[in-house]
Amino acid sequence: MTDLAHDEHAARLREELADRLENTGVLRSAPWRAALTAVPREVFVADGFFRRGDGPQGTVWTPALPDAEDPGAWLEEVYADETLVTQFDGGLYPGDVDGPVSGEPTSSSTLPGLVVRMLEDLDPEDGARVLEIGTGTGYSTALMSHRLGSDHVTSIEYDPAIAARARTAITAAGYTPRLIQGDGLQGDPEGAPYDHLIATCSVRTIPPAWLRQVKPGGTILTTVSGWLHGSGLVRLAVGENGTAEGHFLPGAVSFMIARPHAAPDLGDFSALLRQPADERPARHGRDVFRNWSQVFLAQLAAPGAQHLSTRVDGGPWLAHAIDVGSGSFATLTPDDGGDGYHVRQGGPARLWDDIEATIDVWEAAGSPPQTAFTVAATPAEQTVRLDIPTGPSWTLPT
Ligand SMILES: C[S@@+](CC[C@H](N)C(=O)[O-])C[C@H]1O[C@@H](n2cnc3c(N)ncnc32)[C@H](O)[C@@H]1O
Numbered sequence: 001m002t003d004l005a006h007d008e009h010a011a012r013l014r015e016e017l018a019d020r021l022e023n024t025g026v027l028r029s030a031p032w033r034a035a036l037t038a039v040p041r042e043v044f045v046a047d048g049f050f051r052r053g054d055g056p057q058g059t060v061w062t063p064a065l066p067d068a069e070d071p072g073a074w075l076e077e078v079y080a081d082e083t084l085v086t087q088f089d090g091g092l093y094p095g096d097v098d099g100p101v102s103g104e105p106t107s108s109s110t111l112p113g114l115v116v117r118m119l120e121d122l123d124p125e126d127g128a129r130v131l132e133i134g135t136g137t138g139y140s141t142a143l144m145s146h147r148l149g150s151d152h153v154t155s156i157e158y159d160p161a162i163a164a165r166a167r168t169a170i171t172a173a174g175y176t177p178r179l180i181q182g183d184g185l186q187g188d189p190e191g192a193p194y195d196h197l198i199a200t201c202s203v204r205t206i207p208p209a210w211l212r213q214v215k216p217g218g219t220i221l222t223t224v225s226g227w228l229h230g231s232g233l234v235r236l237a238v239g240e241n242g243t244a245e246g247h248f249l250p251g252a253v254s255f256m257i258a259r260p261h262a263a264p265d266l267g268d269f270s271a272l273l274r275q276p277a278d279e280r281p282a283r284h285g286r287d288v289f290r291n292w293s294q295v296f297l298a299q300l301a302a303p304g305a306q307h308l309s310t311r312v313d314g315g316p317w318l319a320h321a322i323d324v325g326s327g328s329f330a331t332l333t334p335d336d337g338g339d340g341y342h343v344r345q346g347g348p349a350r351l352w353d354d355i356e357a358t359i360d361v362w363e364a365a366g367s368p369p370q371t372a373f374t375v376a377a378t379p380a381e382q383t384v385r386l387d388i389p390t391g392p393s394w395t396l397p398t
Contacts, residue, residue, distance in 0.1 A: 006071060010040055013079035017112060020081065026117045035146040036116060042066070042078045044109055044137035044169045048094030049084035050101070061085065061101050063094035081113045086137055087162060090259075106256060107162045109137040110200055114253065116143075121235060121249060122221045124148060124196050131194040131213070132156070133184030133222075133258070134201035138166035138173075144198075145175035153177035154191050156184035158201075158259050185260055187213040194218065202231060202255040204303070205396040206377045211242040220244055223255045224375060224384075224396070227263040227306045228289070228321070230296035231255075232370045242379040247387075248370040252292050263306050269322055272329055277346035283356050285341035286319035286332050293370060294359055300384055300394035301358035302351045305330075321351045330355075361392050 014037045021027035027036065050061035066074050078084070087093060087107035119140070124130050128148060135141050135157035144153045155177055157163035163181035170177065180188060184199070185207040192213035202225035210220055218238045225231040231254035236246035288294045289307050304323040311317050319332040328347030335342060343352045362368070365388045374385045385393040
C-alpha cells in the first residue's frame with residue numbers, strides 16, 4: 001500500500017467511524033465531527049497495542065505491532081470503536097514482549113465512542129480553556145486541540161514514559177497543546193483558572209485542586225469510582241469558593257483509576273479473615289459485585305473495601321469484601337444446594353450490614369438509576385445524595 005493509499009484509507013475509516021457514532025447519537029455536533037475526521041488515531045498507537053483474547057486461565061493480551069500486521073487490517077482495527085490498551089502494570093509495552101501477557105492495563109487509547117460522548121457532554125464553548133487529566137496516548141488531547149486550538153488545551157499525564165510517547169504522537173499529528181508530566185490530581189496551578197476540566201482516569205473523590213482551579217460556572221466531567229470497581233460519570237457545575245454539584249450521567253462508564261487513588265495492596269489477609277466473626281444468612285449474595293447499580297451502592301457504603309474471591313481445594317468460591325484500613329471483612333459462602341448465601345463478618349465494622357442497608361434504601365426508593373444520584377462537593381466534605389425527599393447521602397472518602 002502506498003503512503004497516499006494508506007492515508008486515503010485512514011481518512012475513509014474516520015468518516016465511517018464518524019457516521020457510525022452519529023447514527024448511534026453519540027456524535028452530536030459538527031465541530032466534534034470535524035475533529036474526529038481530522039485526527040489520525042493510528043499515530044497515537046504507532047508503538048502498538050495489546051489485543052484481548054481468551055486463554056485457558058482467562059483473559060490474555062497479545063502484542064499487536066503495526067509493522068507485523070497487514071496495513072489495511074491494522075487501520076481497520078485502529079478505527080474500530082474499541083479501547084486499545086497500550087501499557088500493562090505501569091511499564092510493559094507491546095514492543096517488550098513476544099507472546100501473550102496478563103496483568104493490569106494501566107494506559108490506553110479509550111474507545112472513540114466514549115471519548116466523543118464525553119467531549120459532547122463537556123460541550124466547551126469556542127474560546128474555552130480546558131484542562132485534561134490523563135493524556136494517555138494523546139488522542140483525546142489532539143481531538144480537543146483540533147476543536148479548541150492547541151493553545152486552549154493543557155493535558156497532564158502521571159506516567160513519564162506515557163507522557164513522552166504522547167508528546168511524540170501529538171507533535172507528529174501537528175498539535176501543540178501544553179503537556180505536563182505529573183499528578184493530575186494536583187491540577188495545574190500555573191495555568192488555572194480553567195473553564196472546564198475533563199478526566200480520562202477516574203477518582204474516588206473530587207480532588208480539591210480541581211474545585212479551586214475551575215472557574216465558577218465551569219464544568220468538571222469525571223468518573224467517580226472506587227475500590228469495589230463501582231463507577232459512574234458525573235458532570236459537576238462549579239460554584240463559588242471551591243464548591244461543585246452535579247448529577248451522574250446515563251451509561252455504564254468506567255476508567256482506570258487515577259494512580260494515587262488506587263487501592264492498597266491487600267497483602268496477606270489470611271489472619272484478618274481468621275478474626276472472631278458473626279455469621280448470619282445474607283439477604284444479598286455475590287451478585288452485588290456484578291450488578292452495576294448495586295456495586296456502586298456497596299462502594300458508597302463501604303468505601304475502604306476491596307472485593308476478591310478465593311477457593312480452597314476445589315470447594316465453593318467464597319466472595320470477600322476486605323477493608324485493610326479498618327481491619328474488617330465480610331465473607332459470603334454459598335448455602336449447600338441452595339441459591340442463598342451466609343455471611344461471616346469480623347473486625348470493627350460490619351461491612352455487609354452496611355452494604356445491605358444501603359441497598360435497602362435504594363430498593364425502597366424504587367431502585368432508581370444512577371442518574372438519580374448527585375455529587376455535591378465543598379472544601380469540607382463531598383457527598384453522594386439520592387435525589388428523593390428523604391435524600392439519604394453518603395460521604396466520599398477523603
Ligand atoms: C484511559 S487512559 C487515557 C486515555 C487518553 N485520554 C486517550 O485518549 O488516549 C488513562 C491515563 O490516565 C493516566 N493517569 C492515571 N493517574 C493519573 C494522574 N493522577 N494524573 C494524570 N494522569 C493519570 C494513566 O497513566 C493513563 O495514561
